[in-house]
Amino acid sequence: MLEAPYLLVILALPFLGSLVSAFLPTRARTLAACALLICFYPSLADGQVVRHEVPWLPSLDLDLTLRLTGFSWLR
Numbered sequence: 001m002l003e004a005p006y007l008l009v010i011l012a013l014p015f016l017g018s019l020v021s022a023f024l025p026t027r028a029r030t031l032a033a034c035a036l037l038i039c040f041y042p043s044l045a046d047g048q049v050v051r052h053e054v055p056w057l058p059s060l061d062l063d064l065t066l067r068l069t070g071f072s073w074l075r
Helices: 004-018 024-040 041-045
Strands: 049-059 060-066
Touching: 004 049, 004 060, 041 049
Parallel strands: none
Antiparallel strands: 049 060
């Protein structure tokens, strides 16, 4: 099972991809993102929720929370 911090990688892919988009064809960017999402399939098929929390403003008790579920993947 992959660790939840990989959700941050998925979140950052569009930003990182924009830096190198001049050098890669469109199909290569799409395949890289899909390959990373496919790695989460075994966890999601078992009904688990992949979740990652980052303390954003601890003084206000606010966190950045990323969640990936089977239902959210269907979109």
